Amino acid sequence: MKSNKTSILVIVGMMLISTFSSAQLINIEEENELKFQEYFFEALKQKAIKNFSKAIESLEKCYEIDSTNIGVSFEFSKNYFLTKSYFEAELFVNKALEKEPNNSYLLTHKVEILKEQQKLEEAIDIQKKLIEINPKNSDKLVLLYIQNKDFKKAEHLIVEIEENALASKRIKSLKSYLENRNKIEKKTNLKVVLATDNEDIEILKEKYKKNKDYKLLQTILTIEEKKQLFEALELDSKNGLELFPAQPYLYKMNGLALNKLGKYNEAIDVLTLGIDFVIDNPAMEADFYEQLSISYEGIMKQKEALKFKQKAQELRNKFE
Numbered sequence: 001m002k003s004n005k006t007s008i009l010v011i012v013g014m015m016l017i018s019t020f021s022s023a024q025l026i027n028i029e030e031e032n033e034l035k036f037q038e039y040f041f042e043a044l045k046q047k048a049i050k051n052f053s054k055a056i057e058s059l060e061k062c063y064e065i066d067s068t069n070i071g072v073s074f075e076f077s078k079n080y081f082l083t084k085s086y087f088e089a090e091l092f093v094n095k096a097l098e099k100e101p102n103n104s105y106l107l108t109h110k111v112e113i114l115k116e117q118q119k120l121e122e123a124i125d126i127q128k129k130l131i132e133i134n135p136k137n138s139d140k141l142v143l144l145y146i147q148n149k150d151f152k153k154a155e156h157l158i159v160e161i162e163e164n165a166l167a168s169k170r171i172k173s174l175k176s177y178l179e180n181r182n183k184i185e186k187k188t189n190l191k192v193v194l195a196t197d198n199e200d201i202e203i204l205k206e207k208y209k210k211n212k213d214y215k216l217l218q219t220i221l222t223i224e225e226k227k228q229l230f231e232a233l234e235l236d237s238k239n240g241l242e243l244f245p246a247q248p249y250l251y252k253m254n255g256l257a258l259n260k261l262g263k264y265n266e267a268i269d270v271l272t273l274g275i276d277f278v279i280d281n282p283a284m285e286a287d288f289y290e291q292l293s294i295s296y297e298g299i300m301k302q303k304e305a306l307k308f309k310q311k312a313q314e315l316r317n318k319f320e
Helices: 002-048 052-065 070-082 086-099 104-116 120-133 135-147 151-163 169-182 196-210 214-226 230-243 248-260 264-277 282-298 302-319
Strands: none
Touching: 002 052, 002 070, 052 070, 070 086, 070 104, 086 104, 104 120, 104 135, 120 135, 135 151, 135 169, 135 264, 151 169, 169 264, 196 214, 214 230, 214 248, 230 248, 248 264, 248 282, 264 282, 282 302
């Protein structure tokens, strides 16, 4: 009898210990979940105010609680991307993609990371996968082909897009850009008439012919704009895009020159294409919107002109 009582007490004791342990475990899990949410939202808040290092610190605390969370890996990647730490950005997006290889948001983000590192072939492969998920992503593949100087592939893809009735406004702009590129005048012997005190620009151009340096080209274009040599500016910026097709400054200067020469529709095509290359540079983005406003004003589309003028002003107000 005594033995039975002892057995019952042991069983009851074990049950109490088990119940207590389970309750304790549940409390710890709930506490961790609350901490995780607190740190995660703090990371989002810090990223929103561009305090990326603080955001990463909060994400590290999230990671300590749950290292398998896709959202944490994605936010790590986005913050590292915004600080131009592309190796880390790629590392974390790959970690997230291991769990969700067909997640279009993750794949789209990875394309941007690869573009920034000029890994265009890899970016093209991923963009093809995105098209399989959603054919409406085709315009971005056209743009990648152009950035990679695969102009024939870009043209062929545009034909396919048009045949499938998927052509967007952006596709029309890209098509116009390619058509205009094919019509580049053979003005290799263009001689700009300069005043005697502008001889330096000719020296710079001679240097540029020998050494195709992007910084040198920027200097030449800046002088041409200052001296209002818009025909030269149009030609030199357009030729520059053949060598440096991912530089937004060249698109901006080409668009500016086209506007000054009254070629507003061509300016719209170039500016619409070039703004895709502007990343984390609100001043440059505002410049593009201002030029687009001028272009639409030139073709008497006042509503569009006002829209882009307001966009430019909104951006300027943020950083001035």
